[in-house]
Amino acid sequence: MADAKIIDGKAFAAGLRARVADGVAALKASHGVTPGLAVVLVGEDPASQVYVKSKERALVELGMNSFDHHEAADMAEADLLALIDRLNADPAVHGILVQLPLPKHIDTQKILARIAPEKDADGFHVVNAGLLATGQPGAIVPCTPLGSLLLIRDTLGHDLKGKRALVLGRSNIVGKPMAHLLLQADCTVTLAHSRTVDLAEECRRADILVAAVGRPEMVRGDWIKPGATVIDVGINRVPAADPAAGPGKTRLVGDVAFAEAVKVAGAITPVPGGVGPMTIACLMLNTLAAACRAAGAPIPAEAAL
Numbered sequence: 091m092a093d094a095k096i097i098d099g100k101a102f103a104a105g106l107r108a109r110v111a112d113g114v115a116a117l118k119a120s121h122g123v124t125p126g127l128a129v130v131l132v133g134e135d136p137a138s139q140v141y142v143k144s145k146e147r148a149l150v151e152l153g154m155n156s157f158d159h160h161e162a163a164d165m166a167e168a169d170l171l172a173l174i175d176r177l178n179a180d181p182a183v184h185g186i187l188v189q190l191p192l193p194k195h196i197d198t199q200k201i202l203a204r205i206a207p208e209k210d211a212d213g214f215h216v217v218n219a220g221l222l223a224t225g226q227p228g229a230i231v232p233c234t235p236l237g238s239l240l241l242i243r244d245t246l247g248h249d250l251k252g253k254r255a256l257v258l259g260r261s262n263i264v265g266k267p268m269a270h271l272l273l274q275a276d277c278t279v280t281l282a283h284s285r286t287v288d289l290a291e292e293c294r295r296a297d298i299l300v301a302a303v304g305r306p307e308m309v310r311g312d313w314i315k316p317g318a319t320v321i322d323v324g325i326n327r328v329p330a331a332d333p334a335a336g337p338g339k340t341r342l343v344g345d346v347a348f349a350e351a352v353k354v355a356g357a358i359t360p361v362p363g364g365v366g367p368m369t370i371a372c373l374m375l376n377t378l379a380a381a382c383r384a385a386g387a388p389i390p391a392e393a394a395l
């Protein structure tokens with residue numbers, strides 16, 4: 091069988107960002123509103139700093155306002171809550187993102203609960219999770235599952251009715267919302283995890299396999315149903331395989347053993363260049379949608395599921 095089609099998340103994300111930029115310009119022209127996202131980073135984690143920078147760059151490129159709040163690692167929880175209250179009350183701020191993970195002395199659920207649900211650009215607030223889980227309109231959908239669904243639809247078309255979907259990983263930020271989105275799309279959904287009995291056998295039944303466990307190359311080629319669509323959400327930094335790269339060098343791999351899986355799957359996302367760029371593009375989309383909602387303008391179709 092021919093190798094799988096490589097799903098180019100980077101290219102799809104570039105197209106989506108261009109559509110968001112058009113939406114931003116249209117909202118400015120029609121309502122005089124510039125969408126704004128506040129990005130809150132607590133501490134100095136190097137990976138978080140890289141992610142936050144790429145979000146801020148994307149905002150500016152798309153004509154949106156970026157409100158950057160970089161706080162000390164030992165910031166008091168009460169001060170972070172007070173900052174969120176100020177951002178909730180600021181009409182120029184349409185979306186608020188608190189970069190995770192937070193330092194250990196801060197209660198993440200308490201912080202997420204403080205964000206006004208209509209400004210929750212990440213879709214992590216329990217109100218948005220609940221709207222999605224109950225299939226109600228108006229939910230802000232978490233960026234990574236939303237981006238994954240857009241790639242699945244681009245590959246298989248809009249009608250996913252009756253397909254067997256397996257989501258590997260049950261986190262609140264990826265696995266659970268992904269399962270709800272696929273259920274909403276009339277798939278038969280299995281939500282598998284570290285305690286699932288015979289994971290390989292469960293995976294082999296899946297027409298759509300979404301891997302989001304954070305274990306490098308855990309899903310092997312022989313776990314995949316021939317022709318399946320494989321969405322690899324994992325971003326794992328591992329030591330470089332090539333000794334010529336030198337000591338301390340790393341590379342990114344997904345949760346799927348790509349070289350094996352590409353021989354079996356029908357379509358597969360690479361890492362990097364797959365789901366990662368979609369996450370940031372969907373954050374831009376969610377911010378635009380929040381600004382549209384606040385202004386009483388129509389919501390972009392891709393964000394209104």
Ligand SMILES: Nc1nc(=O)c2c([nH]1)NC[C@@H]1CN(c3ccc(C(=O)N[C@@H](CCC(=O)O)C(=O)O)cc3)C=[N+]21
Nearest residue numbers: 141187188189190191212362363364365366367369370
């Ligand atoms: N409140 C919050 N919201 C988030 O959305 C959030 C977060 N916290 N904490 C950290 C994770 C991680 N995350 C990524 C986004 C883009 C790429 C991305 O674009 N990755 C590139 C490669 C990047 C590289 O080369 O290192 C790719 O896959 O092609 C990766 C990871 C968002 N996160």
